[in-house]
Amino acid sequence: MLNILLVDDDEEFTSVACHIIEFLGHDIMTANSLQEAYQILENNDFEHIFLDFMLPDGSGLHLIDYINKSDQTPYITLITGHPLVKGMLDSLCGPKIDYLAKPLQREDLEEALSHKSPKATNKKHNSSLPHKHFGCLIGESDAMKALYTMIERVSLTQANVMLMGESGVGKEVVAQAIHSATNKVNNTEHQLIATNCGALTKELIVSELFGHEKGAFTGAIAKKEGVFQRAGDGTLFLDEVTEMPIDMQPNLLRVLENKKVTSVGGTKEVAVNCRVISASNRTVAEIAEKKCLREDIYFRLAVFPIAIPALRERKEDIPLLAHTFLHELNEENNRQYQWQAVQLQRLMDYDWPGNVRELRHAIHRAFIMSDPQSTSIELPTIFRSPFSSISESSHSVSAGQTIEDVEKELIKVTLKDVNGNKSLAAEMLGISTKTLYNRLHAYGEFKE
Amino acid sequence: MNDQVNNSDAKKINELIHDARAPLNRISMQAEMIKLVLENNMPIEKALEAADKILISCQQCSQSLEHIANKKSD
Numbered sequence: 051m052l053n054i055l056l057v058d059d060d061e062e063f064t065s066v067a068c069h070i071i072e073f074l075g076h077d078i079m080t081a082n083s084l085q086e087a088y089q090i091l092e093n094n095d096f097e098h099i100f101l102d103f104m105l106p107d108g109s110g111l112h113l114i115d116y117i118n119k120s121d122q123t124p125y126i127t128l129i130t131g132h133p134l135v136k137g138m139l140d141s142l143c144g145p146k147i148d149y150l151a152k153p154l155q156r157e158d159l160e161e162a163l164s165h166k167s168p169k170a171t172n173k174k175h176n177s178s179l180p181h182k183h184f185g186c187l188i189g190e191s192d193a194m195k196a197l198y199t200m201i202e203r204v205s206l207t208q209a210n211v212m213l214m215g216e217s218g219v220g221k222e223v224v225a226q227a228i229h230s231a232t233n234k235v236n237n238t239e240h241q242l243i244a245t246n247c248g249a250l251t252k253e254l255i256v257s258e259l260f261g262h263e264k265g266a267f268t269g270a271i272a273k274k275e276g277v278f279q280r281a282g283d284g285t286l287f288l289d290e291v292t293e294m295p296i297d298m299q300p301n302l303l304r305v306l307e308n309k310k311v312t313s314v315g316g317t318k319e320v321a322v323n324c325r326v327i328s329a330s331n332r333t334v335a336e337i338a339e340k341k342c343l344r345e346d347i348y349f350r351l352a353v354f355p356i357a358i359p360a361l362r363e364r365k366e367d368i369p370l371l372a373h374t375f376l377h378e379l380n381e382e383n384n385r386q387y388q389w390q391a392v393q394l395q396r397l398m399d400y401d402w403p404g405n406v407r408e409l410r411h412a413i414h415r416a417f418i419m420s421d422p423q424s425t426s427i428e429l430p431t432i433f434r435s436p437f438s439s440i441s442e443s444s445h446s447v448s449a450g451q452t453i454e455d456v457e458k459e460l461i462k463v464t465l466k467d468v469n470g471n472k473s474l475a476a477e478m479l480g481i482s483t484k485t486l487y488n489r490l491h492a493y494g495e496f497k498e
Numbered sequence: 499m500n501d502q503v504n505n506s507d508a509k510k511i512n513e514l515i516h517d518a519r520a521p522l523n524r525i526s527m528q529a530e531m532i533k534l535v536l537e538n539n540m541p542i543e544k545a546l547e548a549a550d551k552i553l554i555s556c557q558q559c560s561q562s563l564e565h566i567a568n569k570k571s572d
Contacts, residue, residue: 060523066531066551067527073538131516
């Protein structure tokens, strides 16, 4: 419970706001002018003050001055209805001051009183952040624009979708985008249910997908609905579908064909009507070659296959993602870190084999390592993914190569690994920097 | 000279927009009040009172918009 002061000259507004704030469980006093507010502040302490910017006897800023000179350190939320003032308040806001623009809603008041993060209530006014397509996807590259078009098209239908892409490209986020777009098109609020087929044992998978009756097997102490039923008319997201044991796949095929499920131990068939979005980090060629998914199931699931681009194929989106991730971390941790152009260039120069997930991880790590007193974030000297070294190490030596070829390849791979830092590369190769430069000169690859 | 006239017009229009936002703010908060009453089975009279206030604020808002329209056509 907070002690709150509301200063506003609109008596009808203060009266109704009082009711609402009291209902939220707080104590509130009101003042209709600066003079009244000064008098109240002389005898009372407040944890939060809602303050109209324009009052009959002066500006709300006068009251902020008065409070700064007193012993009180309340949170202050300025309230304004004036279009010109909003821009000015942006620069005024600090850790304990934020603002709300009229007309207000109850959730604005709740958010301001939550004190979760400074300027939390400004979120909806922050126009400098990249646009989130379908509420969750970030990127303006051609590859992403093509993806958005596919999402828009498929959202008009109920077709099953199979998402393919490398690990970390954001398959679940794309599934969420398709689901949200479908809900928007149909003006519905259906659910998205997600399950990971690779994480379920052979014994559990049927029960997870189709549900079970009480007593159907040892441990089935209560009836359980399967994910097909839980998804209702919404979306079922089957992640890592190609990791589902092959002998369990006919059960899935039956549901996809008949649109009916029978729970384990049950006798009654229940109709299901959800769209199935499945995902795999294998390529179509790999799926066919390794036979990890039955052909008939593939065609049922991949009515509309979508390939999600790897991050290295849309490097121009990296700064947009970096700004968003850093903004989220700043908000969560009450920091003000900012990117420098040279840092964003470094992020763009790296290939990110772990895709968006690896980028987010690297930014989070850099965020933790940065000096809390500073506003600049500290990136590591080199980016290195354990997964990239595995994939690169597979480019090994083969018969017929000359020693010079192998040496050249080793230098190239090492330089790539340390983002072109020649001193570090020389150290890793066990040669002097001068020798490395000599070799690069000899290969004709050295550029000043 | 023209710039001064334009600035003065813009200032006036901003003031009129500010005047229109005040009744909109009351409408928004009174609507929240009605939701509270209905969600928590509070006396229905409170909701009716809030609805009446919304209707009055709608009229005030309409008048403010008319002022803005007149100002623009001046």
